[in-house]
Amino acid sequence: MSTDPEGITADLLDGSLADDLAAAALALARRFHAGATLWCVAPQWTPHAHHIAVEFVHPVIVGKRALPAVALTGPDLVAQARVCVRSGDIVMAVAAAGEPAVLELMRRAPAWGAHTVWIGSGHRPPGGAADHVLWQDDPDPLAPATGRFVLMYHLLWELTHVCFEHPGLLTNSEPDCTDEVCVTCSDEGRLAEVLRAPETPFGPARARTSNGEEDVDVTLVAPVRPGDLLLVHAGSALTRLDPAVRR
Incomplete structure (x- = not known):
């Protein structure tokens, strides 16, 4: 052996x-x-x-x-x-x-x-x-x-x-999507971490995603606070992930 x-x-x-x-x-x-x-x-x-x-x-x-x-x-x-x-x-x-x-x-x-x-x-x-x-x-x-x-x-x-x-x-051979509306991406759910809560009752939250920082509509999941993890689709948060563990 x-x-x-x-x-x-x-x-x-x-x-x-x-x-x-x-x-x-x-x-x-x-x-x-x-x-x-x-x-x-x-x-x-x-x-x-x-x-x-x-x-x-x-x-x-x-x-x-x-x-x-x-x-x-x-x-x-x-x-x-x-x-x-x-x-x-x-x-x-x-x-x-x-x-x-x-x-x-x-x-x-x-x-x-x-x-x-x-x-x-x-x-x-x-x-x-x-x-x-x-x-x-x-x-x-x-x-x-x-x-x-x-x-x-x-x-x-x-x-x-x-x-x-x-x-x-060393480079991914999969072609980038060039369609105006991608069948795959249009049903995408992305993870986002809240950086800043909305400043007004119906305002957006500032969140971090794999694409960088962006504003997210959190109407469906409000209230949110920094550190919350959200599932985002088309700029809107659909749900909040289990907040049991916070850092």
Whole structure:
């Protein structure tokens, strides 16, 4: 049985996880190519966040490019990310499935226009919690300290650079919609985070979406306050998402 230098068996990366790593690496390469910054968090295991940031920003192989990456640490990761993350950036978390701060980050990232990657083990996050879930189904609570996570994000870093070696992969081949009224976009529901409540009873709220800041009609869901998450269609908020967790 083959092992890596840390004694981690290569067959830990089953077919499903290998496919997930490849898809995540391609998505990261495309984002970095477009100018993204990678924001790394690991509330329970801060060294993982630092390690990932160093891995991507430090070109340890001659000819490989340094990729912008920053570790976010501290008591309020959501507030930090809200200030730092730009549309097009990447948020990568190393955390258990029930980590409240990461659940909230992943929930809000679409409103910020950020792509998300979640690395962990044991019980899995809910379906659709992140754009890419890179998971080990090992229930051992010490799994994060065995080197398996390090193996995953080392492979993710290497595969991202492999994608850079194939420039044709770095741009999305799907054509932009040029129709005046797009059948797909016309039924679009976008996530928005309220930045400022309406100044008048029937005025718009100022909200942040993946397209930037915009005014949103909140008549159907009023009252709203900063931090609320809304589902917006055609400039109007149709519903407010569960406000149970606030940051």
